Amino acid sequence: MEGLRSIWLFIQDQVLGMKWLNQLIGNGLSWIGLDVSGRIGGSIQFFIYDVTKIVVLLCALIFMISYIQSYFPPERSRKILGRFHGIGANAAAALLGTVTPFCSCSSIPLFIGFTSAGLPLGVTFSFLISSPMVDLGSLVLLMSIFGTKIAIAYVVIGLVIAIVSGTLIEKFHMEKYVEDFIRQAQSVDIDSPELTRKDRIQFAKEQVVETFKKVFPYILVGVGIGAVIHNWIPEHWIEQILGSRNPFGVIFATLAGVPMYADIFGTIPVAEALLSKGAQLGTILAFMMAVTTLSVPSIIMLKKAVKPKLLAVFIGICTVGITIVGYLFNVFHGLFI
Template sequence: MNIFQWINSQLLKMDWLHNLIELLVENVFGLSIQERIGGSIHFFIYDVIKIFILLSVLIFIISYIQSYFPPERTKKILGRFSGITGNILGALLGTVTPFCSCSSIPLFIGFTSAGLPLGVTFSFLISSPLVDLASVLLLASIFNWKIAIGYVVVGLILAVVGGTMISKLKLEKYVEPFVYGNKSLDIEQESMTRKDRIDYSAEQVLTIIKRVWLYILIGVGIGAAIHNWIPENAITAILGKDKWYSVLIATVVGIPMYADIFGTLPIAEALVAKGVGLGTSLSFMMGVTALSLPSIIMLKQVVKSKLLITFVGLVTVGIIIIGYVFNSFSYLFI
């Protein structure tokens, strides 16, 4: 237990980095982290460095694992299963693809065109931006392991239930016809050496960091502002634990935004610290990552309105339910 606590505090939460940045702010900048300016600078520098370190390491590991599952192999594996089993595998596949909602859509198109069941591809589409191995460790580094594991479990349940319901509704005819003519997954994959996999993983780290760095900086900046500048009573007046509508507001506000989980985590961290319910914060985070407006616009190009509305409606209702459940049982996690 002591070893686990050390790993959790030093490798995930990076207490050493927290203390180092505290020394930097107080001794170099001459500011106290107990004051607004000093606290904001400490929050920003500490969270940015911590997230980039964890993100780089985790994406490398995940990408190395992912290199064994190119689209063609994934198609063959998923093609063997149908029904709830296929939905579960589709959702689990999403956990090893470190993609935002927009970059998941090309794979969704490829899987659909390859003849995989529509429900399976939607389970993948829901889980891919929402839940991945990196998010587990990042959530644990910011909150704790109970919250991290709980988030992953409910995220996977949402993906499986959402995909299963879409499958039951028989909505295949609402996919644009050109999608079924795309044969991009039929290209044979070259075998990769260990060096190829390492090079691929390093390339993925650079690619994803280049794509998300701005959102991380913005997210941490917003988190620092919430944490140190916005009065707690101003936030709790709208999103307080006693406000029954807080989950609805957080979910709806999150949908038009575009970021991935790495950019929204610092905001969720600051909201919880200000007295916002755990479920409310997680609903905001899920709304941003799973239902960002750009991804909905992209998806509209490949599916018809009825299927799009069904997808958005199912995921929105699922996120709201999850938010209320976490708020009701937050005492089990914090």
């Protein structure tokens, strides 16, 4: 058992976490005369290391996930979801969201398509919440930075929020609050052509390029913010605002995430820096979930598809769910850190 643990720690630290790369970059910066223990040198090391690591992992993960996704085009996904009923359908939709696009604005068109095709509203909302919040790529990247327990916990609670929120929306029977052009749309049942292995590889490559172009600016911004927090903001400031001494830290973190727009890959460097400065785990998870689920751009896009009352219910349920999860993880902070 100890041998397996050692192997896994090596994979987590050196393969996924690329600790060797951090050391290599630090040595290189020291060789050219930068003090990596100082603010400027440390910020440069943090920035180069995190950007390189995230980009390498991102491209590899997008390729693998997109290859898997090629087996689940929208029409096939709709048919799969149509076979489930009740909370099982919400769970299936949330799980499907883990192998679909990487930000909420990419998921909303699929949400509209699924709703137009006649899938239950709560099921489509479970998909919409899960898709940007939780994906296979985030699981691997979270493991590389925070460790296995935190990564799995984040994915599990993300799926729970997606399933519970979708189930509640279904119970409220709010179908009439979907915009008319979506409810009246006609579903066209077209069988997708069978893709060859070469086609799937080409699709995966195209997704890598497209997604990289879309998220790279947010990675740069996220890592930049993380570098500033990590090397320039005093630790006691973070502890006062987001630490255990502030009972409103979770609420502040949730509200702070709303104006931002980034996918999970852009929020992880910020979360990494906050955790190193003393912010509580639940507060950080609440911030990440708010950014990926409740960002203003995605809410604006969703507003075109649903009426204000349904939009308000969606925002309210997600906000309450994220806040509760944040406080719960703060209570059990010691089990994960």
